[in-house]
Amino acid sequence: MKKIVFIGAGSMAEALMQGWIKQKVFTPQEIYVTNRSDKERLQFLHETYGVQCLFDQAIYQQADLIILAMKPKDAVAAMRDLKPKMTTHSAVLSILAGIAIETITKFLGSRPIARVMPNTSATIGMSASGIAFNNEVSAAQRILFLQLLEAVGSVIEVDEDQLHAVTALSGSGPAYIYYLMEAFERVGTKVGLSKDTVRLLMTQTLAGTAEMLKQSVDEPDVLRKKVTSPGGTTEAGIQALEQYQFNEAIEACIKEAEARSRSLANG
Numbered sequence: 300m301k302k303i304v305f306i307g308a309g310s311m312a313e314a315l316m317q318g319w320i321k322q323k324v325f326t327p328q329e330i331y332v333t334n335r336s337d338k339e340r341l342q343f344l345h346e347t348y349g350v351q352c353l354f355d356q357a358i359y360q361q362a363d364l365i366i367l368a369m370k371p372k373d374a375v376a377a378m379r380d381l382k383p384k385m386t387t388h389s390a391v392l393s394i395l396a397g398i399a400i401e402t403i404t405k406f407l408g409s410r411p412i413a414r415v416m417p418n419t420s421a422t423i424g425m426s427a428s429g430i431a432f433n434n435e436v437s438a439a440q441r442i443l444f445l446q447l448l449e450a451v452g453s454v455i456e457v458d459e460d461q462l463h464a465v466t467a468l469s470g471s472g473p474a475y476i477y478y479l480m481e482a483f484e485r486v487g488t489k490v491g492l493s494k495d496t497v498r499l500l501m502t503q504t505l506a507g508t509a510e511m512l513k514q515s516v517d518e519p520d521v522l523r524k525k526v527t528s529p530g531g532t533t534e535a536g537i538q539a540l541e542q543y544q545f546n547e548a549i550e551a552c553i554k555e556a557e558a559r560s561r562s563l564a565n566g
């Protein structure tokens with residue numbers, strides 16, 4: 300794949316292009332980016348990453364891969380605008396939350412389409428992505444798509460319908476963890492530590508815990524019990540979480556996000 304065009308120049312497009320350039324999957328010269336109207340944003344991406352932002356319409360005809368990276372609510376207008384500019388050979392990679400392959404096919408015609416749900420940690424090669432393909436994707440193209448996502452983290456193939464759940468968990472997931480960190484920092488300072496100290500302690504705790512889960516054969520509840528001394532501090536903390544309905548809050552969080560992903564499909 301030698302010419303790729305991002306339609307949409309927001310935070311997720313930036314995360315992917317940054318990751319791909321860093322991992323040398325594409326050179327900045329091979330990446331073209333456009334948006335609706337924010338020329339300053341395009342100028343920023345050009346100056347920061349060297350990607351192509353002012354380009355001839357003929358590029359659409361030559362594109363090997365077109366990436367749909369606008370907000371779901373803008374997708375129909377963007378696809379209507381895009382269709383007359385495209386040739387049949389371009390494959391499409393969509394990162395749109397909620398929008399079905401069937402809808403993309405309706406607007407862009409039958410062609411190889413991969414629907415991906417990455418997350419912003421693609422910036423540092425640590426995305427956790429879910430992917431689903433349509434039947435037009437050949438075996439060789441499937442491998443190429445998987446390699447693209449592997450270059451910016453890990454990727455797992457799922458049924459298209461499961462992408463709603465992937466979106467609710469790992470697509471939105473970084474925001475939940477940042478929100479958690481905001482709370483740790485706020486409360487950490489109330490119990491006598493500086494914000495910087497809390498950041499250091501808790502980023503390492505998150506990284507260590509994730510690594511333990513990856514390396515250990517034990518289930519999370521077993522690992523949790525190893526931390527929890529009878530009558531100790533962890534027990535007191537977890538009791539407070541239960542009192543404030545931690546499990547109910549997480550269940551509501553994921554279910555609401557999953558339902559929103561489904562509703563985005565309807566505009």
Ligand SMILES: NC(=O)C1=CN([C@@H]2O[C@H](COP(=O)(O)OP(=O)(O)OC[C@H]3O[C@@H](n4cnc5c(N)ncnc54)[C@H](O)[C@@H]3O)[C@@H](O)[C@H]2O)C=CC1
Nearest residue numbers: 307308309310311334335368369370371373377394395396
């Ligand atoms: N931000 C995230 O963490 C993730 C976002 N996504 C998905 O990625 C997509 C983009 O999200 P963000 O980057 O956060 O959005 P954003 O709001 O930061 O960027 C959207 C971009 O699309 C452009 N755009 C809108 N209409 C357009 C049109 N008709 N033609 C060309 N460009 C147009 C805007 O100018 C802007 O550059 C969404 O569909 C979202 O569901 C997926 C995974 C994670």
Ligand SMILES: O=C(O)[C@@H]1CCC=N1
Nearest residue numbers: 396466469470471472
């Ligand atoms: O909030 C959203 O809708 C997008 C999809 C996953 C992360 N951000």
